Amino acid sequence: MRWRLLGTLLVTCACHREASAPTRPPRTHGQVTLHGASLAYVRVEPSKQPGATVERPLLARITFDERRVAVLGTPVSGRVTAVQVVTGSEVKQGDALLTIHSADIAGARSSVAQSREARMLAEQRAARARLLLQQGAGSESEQQEAATALLAARTEEQRASAALTALGGAGSASDFVLRAPSPGTVVERNVDVGNAVGADQGQPLMTIADLKTVWVVADVYEQDLPYVRAGQPAHVTVPALSLRRYDGKVAYVGSVVDATTRTARARVELDNADGVLRPGMFAEMVVDAPELATAVVPTSALLARRDEMFLFVEQGPGRFLQRKVRVGAQTGDHVALLDGVKPGERVVTRGAILLDAEANAAF
Numbered sequence: 001m002r003w004r005l006l007g008t009l010l011v012t013c014a015c016h017r018e019a020s021a022p023t024r025p026p027r028t029h030g031q032v033t034l035h036g037a038s039l040a041y042v043r044v045e046p047s048k049q050p051g052a053t054v055e056r057p058l059l060a061r062i063t064f065d066e067r068r069v070a071v072l073g074t075p076v077s078g079r080v081t082a083v084q085v086v087t088g089s090e091v092k093q094g095d096a097l098l099t100i101h102s103a104d105i106a107g108a109r110s111s112v113a114q115s116r117e118a119r120m121l122a123e124q125r126a127a128r129a130r131l132l133l134q135q136g137a138g139s140e141s142e143q144q145e146a147a148t149a150l151l152a153a154r155t156e157e158q159r160a161s162a163a164l165t166a167l168g169g170a171g172s173a174s175d176f177v178l179r180a181p182s183p184g185t186v187v188e189r190n191v192d193v194g195n196a197v198g199a200d201q202g203q204p205l206m207t208i209a210d211l212k213t214v215w216v217v218a219d220v221y222e223q224d225l226p227y228v229r230a231g232q233p234a235h236v237t238v239p240a241l242s243l244r245r246y247d248g249k250v251a252y253v254g255s256v257v258d259a260t261t262r263t264a265r266a267r268v269e270l271d272n273a274d275g276v277l278r279p280g281m282f283a284e285m286v287v288d289a290p291e292l293a294t295a296v297v298p299t300s301a302l303l304a305r306r307d308e309m310f311l312f313v314e315q316g317p318g319r320f321l322q323r324k325v326r327v328g329a330q331t332g333d334h335v336a337l338l339d340g341v342k343p344g345e346r347v348v349t350r351g352a353i354l355l356d357a358e359a360n361a362a363f
Helices: 002-020 036-041 103-135 140-167 222-227 352-361
Strands: 031-033 043-046 053-064 069-072 078-083 096-101 175-179 184-189 206-209 213-221 233-238 244-253 263-271 282-290 295-298 303-305 308-316 319-331 334-339 346-350
Touching (some): 031 352, 053 222, 213 222, 213 244, 222 263, 222 282, 222 319, 263 282, 295 346, 303 352, 308 352, 319 352, 346 352
Antiparallel strands (some): 031 319, 043 346, 053 213, 053 282, 069 206, 078 096, 096 175, 213 263, 233 244, 233 282, 244 263, 295 334, 308 319, 319 334
């Protein structure tokens, strides 16, 4: 009897403790509540309002204006007998650059001569056939055959002449003269007198570029692409020129992102009448772009998990909520957020790791 009474009392006490224990309110994932001394490790700051515009600095380089570059080869095979220019020579359109002694030119000239003789003979036959027909000594079919032969001869002469013109035959009967197709500067020369050259060689003989205008090409990373648009003002500085500044506009933004560098190209076109901008120089391009961010926070507020960024926002005294955010440009020790936080909301800038551990431990 005594043991039965003792068991009843123990069960009653246990039930009383369970009934009197406080129940915890349900918690949302990412929600953390801290009390007492733990709050001393947490610091919060209000997020800031971003500016109306933002400067996007981009690493860039000076390149040729692709519309003003001529990479020259030869349409004939032969041996170089003269080179009239050197690297750095200024040339005008039509200037002679080099001469090639070529059997191709000789063959083309021979074809023109033969076709010319054939055409002259066909003209004579056609004239004789017309005369015989008028005198009654010839037939209509003979006159028609002579006219057809004359038309074929003229067509062949035109073809042979066009082929010689396409080859650029000039000078002696077997010389080809390579001429400048546009004005500019000889920036590359890969040929000397005596070299054997041909139409199938991989290396160009010469490169001519007009340097009166140049391009400034910048690599734009994926996160910067929303800020860079054609038509936006851009400023270019060149370290080698004591940070001399050039003002222009973005002329083009690439529509394809390179799979390796994860960048697209943006281009600014600059006047270079004084010739101080040289292709190959390093530069910095700064684009004035509308600010797309919703808020600005210290970089210490951000935490990363896999490919996501998040932070903690204060909901009330000792209460914090985790939020996923998209990160924009970083300036110094602050970073712009493209979404997730509004200006004025208080974010955790110290102790975020502690809150993250609490949030994960609760689930």
